[in-house]
Amino acid sequence: MSIDKEVSIAVVGAGGVGSCFLQQLAYISKNHPKVRFHLTYVAIIDKALYHKDFSDIDIDTALSTLEASGRPLPTLDVAVDYLASIPRKVVFVDNTSSQGIAEAYPEILRRGISIVTPNKKAFSGTYELWQQIFDASLSTGALVYHESSVGAGMPIISTLKEMVETGDKVLRIEGVFSGTMSYLFNSFAPIAGTGGRWSEEVRRARSLGFTEPDPRDDLNGLDIARKLTILGRLAGLPIASATSFSVQNLIPEELRGTMDTEEFLQKLADHDDKMELLKTEAEAANKVVRFVGSVEVATGTASVGLKWYNRSHPIANLQGSDNIISFYTERYGLKPLIIRGAGAGGHVTAMGVSGDLLKIVSQIV
Template identity: 50%
Template sequence: MTKDIKVAIIGVGGVGKAFIGQLANFIKKNSSTVSVSAVYIARSTAALISKDFSPLPLTAFASEELDAAGTAPLSVPDLIQFLKESGSETILIDNTSSIELANTYPDFLKAGINIATPNKKGFSSEEKLWNDIFAAAGNNGGGGGYVFHEATVGAGLPVISTIKDLVDTGDEVTKVEGVFSGTMSFLFNEFAPISSNGPVRAFSDVVKIAKDAGYTEPDPRDDLNGLDVARKLTILARLCGLDIDSPTSFPVQSLIPKPLESASTSQEFMEGLPNFDSDIGLLAENAQKEGKVIRFVGSIDVLSKAVKVGLEKFDISHPIAGLKGSDNIIAFYTKRYGDRALIVQGAGAGAEVTAMGVLSDVIKIINRIK
């Protein structure tokens, strides 16, 4: 018997477009065993709605195409009711970074609607939301929909699933450490490469290179403040069983010079950044004299319940020092693995690999639907 699945896709930016393309290929290859139909595709200002629940064409929708559709997005209560009226199993795909939408996850789950998302906000904000989501979800045998969020940490890398497997099988995770941001990985691999013995580059020049190449957010302060890494650490720490109130409840080192925190625009920030190159440059020079490099990392010491994000020095032989490009590396230290960490490494950013992580969650949900 062919499974009948209806999906609602919210967010058609880079990740959303990549997801739609990958979902179309999945549907084509698996049409004999599962019927997956997109019946709602939306961005913040417009939506395509299949009122008779027939499949919407899965093309790489541009924002302009959705705006031209001329239909306002449904409110959350109306979207929940619409999906319930389909008479099928349903999945919400949230490809946004909206905390407002994440706050409604418990409502979707209680209604039996499954969720797959790369949105970190729902799992890294106040601990109450985390608890409400999983209290409503069916992941642990409850009556609600399933929720999976592999791509909230490491994009398509198997980070969430790895730590869950470790914990669920009874292993004791003692420490998690790594480079969790593709942006920060690129910045420091360029700024302090292990092969360099010459003068340290100007950090502002490297930030400009990363910004021009599209590695940073439009305002690089959104990367340099460390909050993105803190959100990922919050998720992993909670999966390890730690009670973390929020991403601001533990030490997070910001690389934004204090006088530039109030810069009114990204351009003003970039223009002022060269004035502070000497501060971080001195750190890199001192590390170089010790035969080390600096990297922006996050760590969780489960035994002492200590979580922190910031710059650390590493010997050039350390796996974290030897990263290339925008790769992520996450090391899991556990009782079973002993002194030799279990390491997950690879591309931890990018639309295609993030979309792959979301699609893998969709497949997990489909496989669990009876």
């Protein structure tokens, strides 16, 4: 089979997602029937690997070579100039969660470089940045895909975009968008049995690695608000930012000051009775409490917070740290399209990224 296309890949970030992505890129480059992939640039926080003559970096050994003989990281401007001078199509793969890189997306796209990323920052920041990104894409034809910015590798964004582009009317999007919140509420208020005390569940989830090092980074609801911002905008709502709508913060007000994580976890126990009351109130109505996000397209509103569900409802009935996303649309009628599964993790997040890369490669000449 003859090679139809050649494409250069630039990868920034080699953490959990980035290193899994490089493994997948190695697989794809060996198995794609028609495309030759050239890894031309790899960077981590302080180092970069690239060659003045644009020669290939071996994918399998890229990270060890970068570690051993990378140059000091160039400024983003210098890096983008370098990428724009590569004499073939370039895809920039941003596997960081950097705000600075996110803000450079419009310029990167204006230089004709396509982007794939799981980085939520660019799409959940100001609405102005969102517009600049998609305007730049539309004017140069450089593409930008970000499936893994919501629900990791699950087909959430592609599905929503297809609904919108084919003329379905999205009415409501609702779900559990955080593996941490899923795990916490599935344990705290299970559909069968009583569950533990709130602060103990938080402590246990943390020890099992289901929370950020500081659980307050999950409990504040901001990560979920960012995801809803992205979905709401894709559904056509000009959501100003991830802090422009109602987000329930599960960090008690008294504990929002500066204190270390251990002190926070100790003091959180003082609020267990309040959480227990929430749980028993729901139980009295034969329901369970869950922490969900939703976008109501008709009213143009998004919200994040506690809601009650019947035990047989798919949102009540989650397990472990699974995410679930329901799309209520005109075409689907009363029964939503539901997608459920792991919404975090290096391999599945990277799969969303490499799937997006394949979509871009199929479209560029």
